[in-house]
Amino acid sequence: MRRMISVLLGCLGIALLAVIIGVSTEAATLINGAGATFPFPLYSKWFSEFQKVHNEVQINYQSIGSGGGIRQFTAHTIDFGATDIPMTAEQLAKSPTPIIHIPTVVGAVVLTYHLPGIPTGLKLSSEVLADLFLGKIKTWNDPRITQMNPGMTFPTDPVTIVRRSDGSGTTAIFTDYLSKVSKDWKTRVGTGTAVNWPTGLGGKGNEGVAGLIQQTPGAIGYTELVFAKINHLSIAAIKNSSDEFILPDLLSVTRAAASVTQSMPSDYRISITDPKLKGAYPISAFTYLLVHNSMTQNKGEKIITFLHWAIAEGQEYAQKLFYAPLPSEMVKKVNRTIEMIRLTPEENV
Amino acid sequence: MFSFSPRPKSRKETHLGDFIFASLLRLISLGLALMLVVIAFFLLRGAFASVSRFEWSFITDSTWDPVQEVFGSAPVLFGTLVSSSIAVLIAAPLSIGIAVFLNELAPPKIGKAIGFLIEMLAAIPSVVYGLWGIFVLAPWLRTTVEPFLSKNLGWIPLFTGPYYGVGMLAAGLILSIMIIPTIFTISREIFKTIPTTQREAALALGATRWEMIKISVLKSSKSGIGGAVILGLGRALGETMAVTMVIGNRSEINLSLLAPAQTMASVIANEYAEATSDIHLSALIEIGFLLFIVTFLINAFARIFILRESRR
Amino acid sequence: MISSVLSQHMTRSYTRRKLTYRAMYALLALASLIAIIPLLSIFGYVLTRSLPGLNLAFFTHLPQPIGETNGGMANSILGTLSLILIASMIGVPWGVGVGLFLSEYPPGKLSSVVRFSADLLTSVPSIIIGLFIYTLVVIPMRRFSLLAGGIALGIIMIPTVARSTEELLKRVPMHVREAGLALGLPRWKVILRIVLLGHSRAIATGIILAIARVSGETAPLLFTSFNNQFWQRGIDQPASSLPVQIYTYAISPYEDWHQQAWAGALILVLLVFFMNLVTRYILSPRGSRK
Numbered sequence: 032m033r034r035m036i037s038v039l040l041g042c043l044g045i046a047l048l049a050v051i052i053g054v055s056t057e058a059a060t061l062i063n064g065a066g067a068t069f070p071f072p073l074y075s076k077w078f079s080e081f082q083k084v085h086n087e088v089q090i091n092y093q094s095i096g097s098g099g100g101i102r103q104f105t106a107h108t109i110d111f112g113a114t115d116i117p118m119t120a121e122q123l124a125k126s127p128t129p130i131i132h133i134p135t136v137v138g139a140v141v142l143t144y145h146l147p148g149i150p151t152g153l154k155l156s157s158e159v160l161a162d163l164f165l166g167k168i169k170t171w172n173d174p175r176i177t178q179m180n181p182g183m184t185f186p187t188d189p190v191t192i193v194r195r196s197d198g199s200g201t202t203a204i205f206t207d208y209l210s211k212v213s214k215d216w217k218t219r220v221g222t223g224t225a226v227n228w229p230t231g232l233g234g235k236g237n238e239g240v241a242g243l244i245q246q247t248p249g250a251i252g253y254t255e256l257v258f259a260k261i262n263h264l265s266i267a268a269i270k271n272s273s274d275e276f277i278l279p280d281l282l283s284v285t286r287a288a289a290s291v292t293q294s295m296p297s298d299y300r301i302s303i304t305d306p307k308l309k310g311a312y313p314i315s316a317f318t319y320l321l322v323h324n325s326m327t328q329n330k331g332e333k334i335i336t337f338l339h340w341a342i343a344e345g346q347e348y349a350q351k352l353f354y355a356p357l358p359s360e361m362v363k364k365v366n367r368t369i370e371m372i373r374l375t376p377e378e379n380v
Numbered sequence: 381m382f383s384f385s386p387r388p389k390s391r392k393e394t395h396l397g398d399f400i401f402a403s404l405l406r407l408i409s410l411g412l413a414l415m416l417v418v419i420a421f422f423l424l425r426g427a428f429a430s431v432s433r434f435e436w437s438f439i440t441d442s443t444w445d446p447v448q449e450v451f452g453s454a455p456v457l458f459g460t461l462v463s464s465s466i467a468v469l470i471a472a473p474l475s476i477g478i479a480v481f482l483n484e485l486a487p488p489k490i491g492k493a494i495g496f497l498i499e500m501l502a503a504i505p506s507v508v509y510g511l512w513g514i515f516v517l518a519p520w521l522r523t524t525v526e527p528f529l530s531k532n533l534g535w536i537p538l539f540t541g542p543y544y545g546v547g548m549l550a551a552g553l554i555l556s557i558m559i560i561p562t563i564f565t566i567s568r569e570i571f572k573t574i575p576t577t578q579r580e581a582a583l584a585l586g587a588t589r590w591e592m593i594k595i596s597v598l599k600s601s602k603s604g605i606g607g608a609v610i611l612g613l614g615r616a617l618g619e620t621m622a623v624t625m626v627i628g629n630r631s632e633i634n635l636s637l638l639a640p641a642q643t644m645a646s647v648i649a650n651e652y653a654e655a656t657s658d659i660h661l662s663a664l665i666e667i668g669f670l671l672f673i674v675t676f677l678i679n680a681f682a683r684i685f686i687l688r689e690s691r692r
Numbered sequence: 693m694i695s696s697v698l699s700q701h702m703t704r705s706y707t708r709r710k711l712t713y714r715a716m717y718a719l720l721a722l723a724s725l726i727a728i729i730p731l732l733s734i735f736g737y738v739l740t741r742s743l744p745g746l747n748l749a750f751f752t753h754l755p756q757p758i759g760e761t762n763g764g765m766a767n768s769i770l771g772t773l774s775l776i777l778i779a780s781m782i783g784v785p786w787g788v789g790v791g792l793f794l795s796e797y798p799p800g801k802l803s804s805v806v807r808f809s810a811d812l813l814t815s816v817p818s819i820i821i822g823l824f825i826y827t828l829v830v831i832p833m834r835r836f837s838l839l840a841g842g843i844a845l846g847i848i849m850i851p852t853v854a855r856s857t858e859e860l861l862k863r864v865p866m867h868v869r870e871a872g873l874a875l876g877l878p879r880w881k882v883i884l885r886i887v888l889l890g891h892s893r894a895i896a897t898g899i900i901l902a903i904a905r906v907s908g909e910t911a912p913l914l915f916t917s918f919n920n921q922f923w924q925r926g927i928d929q930p931a932s933s934l935p936v937q938i939y940t941y942a943i944s945p946y947e948d949w950h951q952q953a954w955a956g957a958l959i960l961v962l963l964v965f966f967m968n969l970v971t972r973y974i975l976s977p978r979g980s981r982k
Contacts, residue, residue: 075757075758076758089922091921100654101656107834189542191544197650227631232628246519247545249542398878401879405792412809412850413810426823475727477719478723485720494728498727504964506910508938509734515741564727593716619817652826652914668819668820672816675815676812679812683808
């Protein structure tokens with residue numbers, strides 16, 4: 032019996048050893064980041080590819096949602112944050128150290144649905160979309176839906192709205208869009224990373240929403256484009272401000288980003304939902320990394336290297352994962368912004 | 381408790397080593413006792429902003445709106461109460477019944493085997509229950525149970541509205557499974573303390589075994605069983621992961637058991653790491669504080685119950 | 693008393709009473725069966741669904757980016773073991789110490805307060821402990837860390853270890869202590885050498901049960917040890933753990949991740965059950981003395 036206990040203790044000892052070795056042979060620097068789930072498929076690819084070229088750095092990224100990214104970044108529990116909606120002026124003012132937004136790619140929020148018998152081709156106008164999410168349209172055979180989609184037979188199923196349960200940039204982009212196109216939405220719900228939903232099921236993360244939609248016939252919800260693509264979910268075409276039904280793809284999302292190249296502010300905090308440009312998909316956004324404008328030498332250097340890599344080599348991975356790369360004129364500007372980050376001597380930690 | 385002991389009560393700890401050792405033990409024991417106070421203090425400090433801003437409306441208001449920064453926890457309290465009640469309503473009769481069966485009726489070997497299996501239920505981690513809930517229980521509810529309930533009992537407010545699989549019913553069911561071992565184990569312990577003579581007396585007077593159970597076993601352990609059920613309730617109130625994974629996460633008071641809901645623990649698990657505004661964070665900590673107080677009171681109450689039983 | 697209650701029953705016919713008994717017997721047997729169904733279902737699914745995900749890579753590889761297969765949970769398994777170790781370093785000495793205080797020193801006001809607090813602390817929802825450690829450790833340290841997670845689990849262990857140690861030592865006969873004291877040994881040596889070491893096997897069962905309980909905890913780790921897709925880099929860095937990784941994968945939409953979640957669940961369940969069985973095994977030859 033004593034042997035068994037000693038085996039157990041031995042196991043624990045090995046773990047202890049591993050912890051200690053982990054401390055002492057720390058060759059690579061671990062950089063911790065967290066936030067948006069929206070660009071997570073791309074980011075997880077980036078961090079793994081980046082490590083192959085720069086094996087002295089490991090970037091640990093947890094997709095806890097944009098709200099969490101902002102929260103934990105301002106609480107200084109992580110080295111960089113990630114968010115799909117720019118921080119508000121009020122949030123920025125509260126931070127003791129200045130924060131820089133680095134746009135990385137452009138992504139689209141898509142409406143995905145699970146309707147047996149209608150794998151593709153659902154069209155929705157912005158008004159119908161708002162009313163679906165306000166809980167005003169309750170069944171799939173509602174005349175407002177059927178009229179917009181002639182030739183399709185809709186089930187009599189109730190509409191199940193699936194949305195985020197956590198604070199999320201994807202939610203912020205989507206509610207920003209709904210607030211722009213629906214007065215009712217703007218007054219009753221508003222825009223934010225987490226809102227008081229009139230109806231629906233909550234899923235955690237883009238992953239959770241996509242998961243719930245997959246499991247619930249009659250469901251409609253919003254996720255980042257790649258989540259819908261990877262999971263082979265059906266995607267609805269949305270009517271834009273030029274009265275065209277647009278499916279989200281590289282072209283239509285790039286068009287949306289192009290709509291603001293003239294008016295881009297120096298800190299990149301801008302919304303590109305409901306763009307006034309033909310052929311543009313109406314619900315897309317820049318996604319950002321948040322960094323401090325001054326960082327300590329060791330980590331700072333590595334983060335800067337990564338940022339430069341991300342907007343250069345990193346962009347190549349974007350298209351494969353259905354994100355639109357940054358417009359080329361923006362890349363130059365962003366590179367200059369990254370160069371402005373200051374490095375300070377190592378704090379005695 | 382101890383009638384006699386060689387532990388010196390009055391003699392001073394003369395040996396220095398003894399003194400140090402005893403002081404050390406006393407210190408860490410005191411530390412443990414103070415832990416509850418420290419936790420309560422930290423929670424209350426974190427919740428201060430929310431408490432002073434919303435006052436009582438925090439409990440009565442049913443809007444949970446991070447955009448307008450209005451936080452009322454009524455739906456969350458409601459969700460906690462209902463999901464735990466479902467759990468207790470299902471688990472209490474079941475677990476007490478099992479305890480009776482295994483302790484009084486079943487052949488000892490079978491009793492031991494089943495008892496072992498039920499205790500194993502307690503060893504399964506919460507997150508594994510959640511995993512099973514997402515991929516097995518919820519789909520089964522959605523395709524089999526809920527269509528039936530909705531079709532045949534849809535006229536009762538409890539079963540109206542659309543169903544999703546995940547929701548209050550799923551949460552209640554999974555909680556009921558999780559608290560069965562709690563109620564079962566304590567009930568069985570209590571039954572074991574009942575002297576055999578009491579049972580024999582009833583049998584000798586011509587009672588059937590069932591009458592004997594009713595008269596000698598159940599009647600005399602009423603308050604202890606009550607304590608066991610309340611401890612089960614306490615466990616259900618604070619259970620986090622499994623519930624978060626199957627309850628559907630909607631802050632809304634809805635009478636239908638098919639509707640999604642939110643509990644105190646699940647709202648913290650979902651929103652705590654990602655609440656952006658300070659007041660949102662504070663509101664979540666206040667929910668944590670309320671949860672702490674409620675489970676504290678319930679457990680204190682139940683333990684006093686059981687204590688009285690065992691002293692008798 | 694009994695006879696008066698019984699006389700009410702006696703007025704009914706004997707066959708009817710016998711029938712009631714039979715019906716109740718069947719009903720209660722059925723209840724026992726119903727309670728076992730979820731257990732069998734959970735076991736069945738964990739076993740069958742985990743098979744496709746269980747391969748060598750699962751035990752040796754790190755998690756891979758989305759869409760790339762061949763990922764594993766090696767770091768989470770190590771993370772869970774490390775968390776258990778840190779938790780034990782806090783929970784075991786503290787818990788055993790409190791247990792000794794409760795069993796070896798004369799009962800007084802303090803000991804009953806301590807006993808009651810320990811019982812109440814056991815029932816504090818574990819997510820509350822997570823909240824507490826987030827404000828106490830994570831915020832001041834300015835990072836999520838293995839240490840924070842270990843402390844959270846350690847606190848959860850203390851009361852369990854304390855109460856089981858107390859219960860086990862109460863069964864130690866008085867004369868054992870008396871013998872030691874009679875030899876002129878100081879009291880603390882008697883407690884440590886004779887009472888504690890002499891019954892280390894029994895005390896170990898309490899400790900293993902406490903470890904089994906915390907190794908499956910998820911809620912207190914969400915905002916303390918957080919998660920990490922790499923090998924952990926020291927005690928002051930975020931670390932992966934099996935329960936958190938299972939949770940993350942379970943709520944994801946990827947088939948591959950679901951498989952891994954099931955495989956992780958199997959490992960976790962096996963780990964916990966193994967510990968439970970070990971304690972049963974340790975205690976069994978002494979069962980008669982219980």
